[in-house]
Amino acid sequence: MAQRREIITVYAAGMVQGVGLVTFPATGAVFTSSTHYGLTSTEYGAMFVPQAIMAIVASLLGAGLRSRLGTQRIYLLGLLANLLAMTLLVASRFAISKHSLAYAILLVATSCMGVGFGFTVPALNTLAAAFFPETVDKAVLALNALLGLGTALAPAFVAFFVGLGIWWGLPVLVGLLLFGLLVLSARESLNEAESSHADQIQKGKFPMRFWMFATFVLLYGVCETVNGNWASLYLTKNFKASPAMASLALTMFWIMVTTGRVLFAGLEKWFPQRLVWRVLPFVVTAAFITGASVPKSNSALGILTFALAGLGCSALLPLAISFGQKELATMTASVAGGLIAFYQIGYGIAAFGVGPLQSWAGLDLSTIYGGTAMIAFAMAALSFLITSKSAALA
DSSP: OOOHHHHHHHHHHHHHHHHHHHHHHHTHHHHHOTTTTOOOHHHHHHTTHHHHHHHHHHHHHHHHHHHHHOHHHHHHHHHHHHHHHHHHHHHHGGGTTSHHHHHHHHHHHHHHHHHHHHHHHHHHHHHHHHHOGGGHHHHHHHHHHHHHHHHHHHHHHHHHHHHTTOTTHHHHHHHHHHHHHHHHHHHSOOOOOOOSSOOGGGGTOOOHHHHHHHHHHHHHHHHHHHHHHHHHHHHHHHSOOOHHHHHHHHHHHHHHHHHHHHHHHHTTTTSOHHHHHHHHHHHHHHHHHHHHHSOTTOHHHHHHHHHHHHHHHTTHHHHHHHHHHHHTGGGHHHHHHHHHHHHHHHHHHHHHHHHHHHHTSOOOHHHHHHHHHHHHHHHHHHHHHHHHTOGGGO
């Protein structure tokens, strides 16, 4: 059994990772403001493409490197990449007068964030599952609840620092927390129980069940990112809301993501995880349909739809990871890395794709939100297909 100090370190890292991950989209209003970076919607969306690519590469490489370097070293490399991302984000403010240079620095920063996310999150999920092998679902949900708490705190911190006139205060804060975690984690022995089975995915054997889980998390990545990355811009452009209201919408989304993960972990006896996984995609679908039809004069109702979307998204990714690890027990560590990679593919599609849909296809954000409801519905159908054919998820 892992020591309490090791467990606290790992779960604290989950929360800091959440804050760091959302630092970039939470600062969206600053990036697109003419008084700051002045990025177009397409430039803003494209900023997250290298993050998604590097997260995919890191997630897949991490599974292979784990046998040679160990999970702890992969995790430490992820923390270091996150720290570099925050450092570059702060540095970019000194190049705002040179648009191309500032944007290039931002692209490198998001690339580092992708590496950090791709290495850190699969490692944290694997460690959490190994710390509590008898209650894997709850352990992974708890970890992702703290990650979600971090994502909820990020927009609130941005609003606070923007109010002080120092938006860059958040990356400075996150950088200090990451540095502290690096020091603490390097002193710990984060060694999880190794699987007694061969890791088949490293040999190129991808069972059909893995691809079903992978497709699910890819669709989920699209749905989450349309909310998480574009909520601020949706409120400011479509509802003419203030930056503070836009930050509130994003905060409500991530707060409900976190609340849902805690809630469904505690209600397992009355609301089985299999049922949660089937129901929540329909909640996401309803949120997209509602969000697309809310009158532009009613920004308060718009914020509530993001809260509903957050509840719908809450437990889907962590349950996909824990279900996949239990069902594909001979490739546990690789399941986490592989699914995070596919989640990042969905993230990249939504993070970049929304910009061109607006500028090239002439679609507004409300139409895009309505269209994403079909992706959420496809995710719902797939959840029934996966659970109906798996005794492990009963």
